[in-house]
Amino acid sequence: MNEFVIALGWLGLYAPMALGAVGSIIGCALAGQAAIGAMLETESGHGKYLGVSAMPSSQLIYGIVVMFTLNREITETTAPGVFGIGLLAGLALLSSAVYQGKTCASAINASKAKPEIFGLSLAPSAIVEGFAVFAFIFALVISAGIPG
Amino acid sequence: MSLMDEPYTMLLASLPHLPAPGAAKDLPITRLQLSSRLKWLTPEDQQRLQRVEQALHWSHLPIELSDEQVIARAQAALEAVACDFLRPILLERLEMRTLIAALRRRARGETLPRERPWGQGRFLRRIETHYAEPDFGLGHLYPWLAQAQKHLQAEEPLELENLLLTQYWKQLARVDDPHAFDFSAVTLYVLRWEILHRSLRRQPEAAATRFDALVAQALESSPVSLEALA
Numbered sequence: 001m002n003e004f005v006i007a008l009g010w011l012g013l014y015a016p017m018a019l020g021a022v023g024s025i026i027g028c029a030l031a032g033q034a035a036i037g038a039m040l041e042t043e044s045g046h047g048k049y050l051g052v053s054a055m056p057s058s059q060l061i062y063g064i065v066v067m068f069t070l071n072r073e074i075t076e077t078t079a080p081g082v083f084g085i086g087l088l089a090g091l092a093l094l095s096s097a098v099y100q101g102k103t104c105a106s107a108i109n110a111s112k113a114k115p116e117i118f119g120l121s122l123a124p125s126a127i128v129e130g131f132a133v134f135a136f137i138f139a140l141v142i143s144a145g146i147p148g
Numbered sequence: 149m150s151l152m153d154e155p156y157t158m159l160l161a162s163l164p165h166l167p168a169p170g171a172a173k174d175l176p177i178t179r180l181q182l183s184s185r186l187k188w189l190t191p192e193d194q195q196r197l198q199r200v201e202q203a204l205h206w207s208h209l210p211i212e213l214s215d216e217q218v219i220a221r222a223q224a225a226l227e228a229v230a231c232d233f234l235r236p237i238l239l240e241r242l243e244m245r246t247l248i249a250a251l252r253r254r255a256r257g258e259t260l261p262r263e264r265p266w267g268q269g270r271f272l273r274r275i276e277t278h279y280a281e282p283d284f285g286l287g288h289l290y291p292w293l294a295q296a297q298k299h300l301q302a303e304e305p306l307e308l309e310n311l312l313l314t315q316y317w318k319q320l321a322r323v324d325d326p327h328a329f330d331f332s333a334v335t336l337y338v339l340r341w342e343i344l345h346r347s348l349r350r351q352p353e354a355a356a357t358r359f360d361a362l363v364a365q366a367l368e369s370s371p372v373s374l375e376a377l378a
Binding site for chain 2: 030033034035036037038040041102105106108109110112113114
């Protein structure tokens, strides 16, 4: 039982970084596919499409910061807290990265036909990013309550 | 759900926006370009799309096919699509075709064949029972039926074709497009492209201008001048 709790603690410690990375991989790839497709159709603005397709990479950075904040000696006392916060923060970061990738792809697709809405079409991606920031900030705040 | 091995995102992002038939002067993407982009689809999706096109577009339906064969092909396409979002859209299109078929039969003074299938959709029985009425009692659902009837009576096939294309476009415009990157979105795009293609193909002025431009271009690039041959 003791070892199992310790294992969960390590899982929770690495989860925000690993799940954030998985989300960023999927999100950036989705938006990147849209950017490549849009490049075939348009003559200019390729840089901004690529820039938008990189938006879902921020979740990985948040995951790394949460991982370092949670980093402490994993004991029976600290493991449950690290597991809970790390896993849930990681899941939030993963889903936000995937869905941000989808909204970025839609923004690229829409602004290709109507370039004047480019800025506005990024608003949904920014809102999704906001939820990832919430998960990130409160993971940092609440991790202060874990002993050790 | 497979997120990474599907080509829909890149494919749809690479396709240009399609303007409404009246607003377009040229096709934003040629059939050749569209076909080459659609090759990014998986073989299964290509087959599904082909079945939809074969069922809906007359260019894929040989004249020697009987009504039963056309209906059977459309039914098979509906079943093959296997998509709850697309099926009602395709069915409504087939229902519109059924309504036009009934209008044409009535204009020729024929009756509806009760012993064999002659159409598809929810309104077959209603059309049969209200066959004598100008709009088959469906004018509240399809207000364009009265106009179509007038064009048929006045023998105005071009106007009728224009009306139908407009209605097909409106039908697709009414669809609650989820703006997703999936097979439904690709099919909707191809259906819209076909309508636009049919609409533009029948503009004689545009065709004449295009022909003149092609002739001028060919003559410019030709090493032999016409004056020299004269």
